[in-house]
Amino acid sequence: MELRQLEYFIAVAEEQSFTRAAERVHISQSGVSAQIRQLERELGAELFDRSARTATLTVAGQAALEHARAALAAAGAVGQAVGEVADLIRGRLVVGMVIGCTLTPLFDALSVFHRAHPGVEISLLEDNSDRLVEGVRAGTVDLALMGTATATPDGLEALTIISERLVVAVPAGHALAKQRRVTLRDVVAHPIVCMPPGTGLRTVFDRACAAQGLRPAIAAQASAADAIVDLAARGLGVAILSDSMTANHRDRLAARTIDDVETPALLALIWKRTHSPAVRELIVHSRRAFTKPDPW
Secondary structure, eight states: OOHHHHHHHHHHHHHTOHHHHHHHHTSOHHHHHHHHHHHHHHHTSOOEEOSSSSOEEOHHHHHHHHHHHHHHHHHHHHHHHHHHHTTOOOEEEEEEEETTOOOHHHHHHHHHHHHHOTTEEEEEEEEOHHHHHHHHHHTSOSEEEEEESSSSOTTOEEEEEEEEOEEEEEOTTSGGGGOSSBOHHHHTTSOEEEOOTTSHHHHHHHHHHHHTTOOOOEEEEOSSHHHHHHHHHTTSOEEEEEHHHHGGGTTTOEEEEBTTOOSOEEEEEEEOOOOOHHHHHHHHHHHHHHTOOOOO
16 A cells, blocks of 8 residues: 555545546546555455446545545654754645735745745635635645634634724715714615625624624625725725724725724634644744834
8 A cells, every 4th residue: 555545545535536636646547546446456445436427435435534644644744753853844835815915924924934944835825714714724724814703713723913993984075984983873874895705804894783683785895905995985885994904095085983893803813733843833933923013
């Protein structure tokens, strides 16, 4: 039994297709099929039901899958352990960022990490916060910067970067700009421009509306704060943002804290507890980058 056979077996099981598995492991379909057949002969049982259009696991295949994953993980851990002892970190990291985020400390951390450990391949992934959480939980994303409505998503570690209450941003002549106190009911009396579902800001906003039995009219959605600002400045709706998102646009919009929405929107780094030295080292660099004292 060879590790590559286990790799091919896992790929077919996850893709439910010999063709897609072959593309994933970068060899021919016949090569994958031959290796799986050889593995089945060694184990004395068929691992896949090939009678349907999709390759589905047999009972024996289901029993073998988790052990195959564990064997590959253990083999990878051997290399990592040796590399750690030799002060060499290698491998591949997938770092997630919520769409529209432009916080430079994460890029600073990645830059410092890359210079210190050039043997680690870094891949950046943009997605909405819900999918980033799922990716970290599943192990397909190693570290992610995401918006959230809760300090620490269940089962994960987290470092809160920003915690801010929701604001409504409107042109200077708008009725809400003239009010000293703005409530959520005041806000939803107008068309809303906001982040899409799956983002931390939108989750806080939606939960607050549901708690008060309010049904906002969403006029437009955008993943980038600058786009939301532009839409609100042109009168397409009132913008739901955080205070820091409006800081550079006070010449165009007036920001008012929504008085009765006290739950903050959070921006946080999240990761899963791991023995990977590369992940642990990147977390160290990220903590340093995001906790540097303000030079001003």
